[in-house]
Amino acid sequence: MKNSAFNELLQSVEEMDAIVKGKQKPSRENFIAAIEVKQIRQQTKLSQDKFAKLIGVEVSTLRNWEQGRREPTGPAKVLIRAIANDPENVIEACQK
Structure with missing residues (x-):
């Protein structure tokens, strides 16, 4: 080196x-707190299984985010923010 x-x-x-x-x-700091991930998912009225599948992650990953052991990064973070801002259209777009 x-x-x-x-x-x-x-x-x-x-x-x-x-x-x-x-x-x-x-x-710089840009993170989604564990409580936010859980609240966003609950606002969609989706189970952990369905929400994880919707955003393309393992359920265990989603649980780690919701329990504060890890935080979403990259595309997952952007997708969760998009769902928080416009859940109806983003969820519809993801399901196509």
Whole structure:
């Protein structure tokens, strides 16, 4: 590994450590809290099975999100936000 790549990686790890210890704020934060995932699903009146199938994830993954052990990322996060903003049309579009 080149020194520059190693130094960037080391700096990133040090920043992460500072963030975890509360000494530094993250440069950006964008997450969906566990309570939000559960509320969004409940607003759709879908079971965990059906909601997980709708958004293309395993039920265990959805449960981990709802219980705060993990948080959605990437396309799943965007899809959940879309469902929260316009559930009727997004769910209809996903079922086609």
